[in-house]
Amino acid sequence: MSGIWGLIGGTGLSALDGLEIESEELIQTPWGAPSAPVVRGRIGGQTVCFLARHGHPHRIPPHRVNYRANLWALREAGVDRIVAVNAVGGIHPQLQTGTFCVPDQLIDYTWGRASTYFEDDLQSVTHIDFTSPYDESVRERLLAALKAQNIGCLPYGVYAATQGPRLETAAEIRRLERDGADLVGMTGMPEAALARELGLAYACLALVVNPAAGKATEVITMEAIEAVVLAGMQQVKAVLQRLLQGPPHA
Incomplete structure (x- = not known):
């Protein structure tokens, strides 16, 4: 795989240590404006494009993010593989506050979001294979970067994508757990499905910022949550640096 890495996450990543910013461009798309300009730069010899999912400043709630415009803009910028950084609640016993997970599956509980590019003026109905929602090659690169930084993580997991912007009830978390979910967040879908529709290799780096509802007193x-994000983002930056400094075309 060759091409440009894309990073989707909070505004803190725009200050990624060692990132030499070359340009910022607000790319217009058929789906409207993305959440923020695409920030293009270089780190470790690699070109990388960063997009703040919730805007800059952080002001767009999960159910109002223009996911279609965000993914389209990254593809227009030349991105072909994406690491999405997500703050999540931990359901699995191993996912305590401050730990990481690289999920391999997801369940979508969102509703009413613009979730596909394939809906109007089609020559034929299109269905994507979404059996494995995350790209395994990007997952493996993430896991290798975590290991190289001596950062422990759960190397698999089921991400439950909920609507937000409110947090879940304890009963809802018990339901998600019965469904097989290990972590819960609000931005994992339709982002992952849209990436697949565009042919972008996509994986998630999830930072657990709190126990899910009912999992703690x-x-x-x-x-x-903000205190955990502040501390955890330093580890996120270290992982992404390691990832980007790997073999250019691995």
């Missing part, structure tokens, strides 16, 4: 607060 403490009240979940945004202050506590």
Whole structure:
């Protein structure tokens, strides 16, 4: 695989250590404007394009993100493989606050979101194979980068994508757990499916920022989540640096 790495995540990643920013471009798409400009730069000899999923500043809630425009803009920028960074709640016992997961499956509980490019003026109905929603080659690169940085993670897991923007109830989390979910977030879909429709190799690096509802006695607060994000983002940056400094065309 050759081409350009794309990173989707929070605005903190735009300050990725060692990133030499070359340009910022707000790419217009048939689906409207993306959440933010595509920031193009280089790190470790690799060209990388970064897009802030929630805008800059962080202001677009999960159910209002223009996922179609975001993925289209990254493809127009020349990206062919994507690492999506997601803050999630931990359901699996091993996914404690501050730990990482590279999921291999997902379940979509979202509704009402624009979730496909294949809906109007089609010459034929199109169905993508979504048996394995994450690209295995990108997953393996992520897992290797985590190992090289001595950062432990759960190397598999089922990501439950919920609607938001509210957090889930304890009963909802019990339901997700019965369904087989290991972690819960609000932005994993339709992002992953749209990447597949565009032929982009896509994988998720999930940082657990809180126990899912009912998994701890403490009240979940945004202050506590933000503190975990601040600390965990340093590890995220280290992992992404290692990933990008790998073999250029691996």
